[in-house]
Amino acid sequence: MEVVNQVAPTDPSHIQKMMEKGPDGPIFMINLLKFKEKAEYQDGRKTSLTGREAYAIYAEMVAKVLPDFGGRLIFGADTTFLALGQVEELWDEVAIAVYPERSAMLKMSGSEAWQAAGVHRAAGLAGQLNIETVLQDWAKGLPWMQVLLDGMRE
Secondary structure, eight states, X not given: OOOOOBSSOOOHHHHHHHTSXXXXXXXXXXXXXXXXXXXXXXXXXXXXXOHHHHHHHHHHHHHHHGGGGTOEEEEEEEXXXXXXXOOSSOXXXXXXXXXXXXXXXHHHHXXXXXXXXXXXXXXXXXXXXXXXXXOOHHHHTOHHHHHHHHHHHO
């Protein structure tokens, strides 16, 4: 399995596929994050921030914007150990956001608020994998999942 971290999609066919309706929601976006050692802003601004610190600014801003599009950040954690399998290098952090459907995520990523936050994301990330997932039927009945899903409907 070849793994290529990216900060933004570059393949036009992949971008086109992202614009399609997608699966029935909700969707859970699993983000495997790799940070730059030192943040690098595209506008050339000087900074003493690490990549992780710049991304943390982005994450805090986006967590506030997500509810405007029916989503929320539900998990964020540092990776500490690879218990099974092998990779050349472990990702630094894992984050999971949930959206009512793919189109909500796309609307959010086109918003002014996300664009403002995105400069910190680009400054901090060396790359990431962003994996769209949907619940399996058995998981929909889990009590904690019902609390999460009911909270999204409010």
